[in-house]
Amino acid sequence: MITKKMAKSLNEQLNHEFYSAYLYLSMSAYCSKMDFNGAASWFLLQYHEEQQHATRFYNYLVEQDATISLQSIDKPEKKFGSLLETFQKSLAHEQMMTRKLNELGDKALKEKDHATYNLLQWFVNEQVEEEATVSEIISKIKLVQNDGYGLLMIDNELGKRTSATSGAMN
Numbered sequence: 001m002i003t004k005k006m007a008k009s010l011n012e013q014l015n016h017e018f019y020s021a022y023l024y025l026s027m028s029a030y031c032s033k034m035d036f037n038g039a040a041s042w043f044l045l046q047y048h049e050e051q052q053h054a055t056r057f058y059n060y061l062v063e064q065d066a067t068i069s070l071q072s073i074d075k076p077e078k079k080f081g082s083l084l085e086t087f088q089k090s091l092a093h094e095q096m097m098t099r100k101l102n103e104l105g106d107k108a109l110k111e112k113d114h115a116t117y118n119l120l121q122w123f124v125n126e127q128v129e130e131e132a133t134v135s136e137i138i139s140k141i142k143l144v145q146n147d148g149y150g151l152l153m154i155d156n157e158l159g160k161r162t163s164a165t166s167g168a169m170n
């Protein structure tokens, strides 16, 4: 059984994960509008991945017999700028999520709640991978600058992603 305070924090994080899903769904729609269908597909898988993250928190709260308290999900932006800016916004979002997860880890340690700390370590490791993947995509987009052919090649590569658990381009 976890403390009420920790359950409240994990419920909040569950909501942040759903917001992440919503944000990536909006980014997917935006990329479709720009005819970057590979990027749209990549963000759609990211949307599914974030739902899995939310479900992981949900399952943990259920296992711990904690109260589930679902909150409203904030409305995401609709427009994100260029393809580069869209991925830069995705990276900034993931960096913010990493900070939140680290803060949660600090709280778990303070409460000597090792079960929750273990759960959070999985997320912290996941964040390292997510940030690295998005950073790599940003580097590649920067490399081609605004060259249309280069952007189409990157979009094509992004479209090859098939799994909601690995966003790597290769």
Ligand code: FEO
Pocket (backbone or CB within 6 Å): 017, 020, 050, 053, 094, 097, 130
């Ligand atoms: Fe679940 Fe991308 O943070």
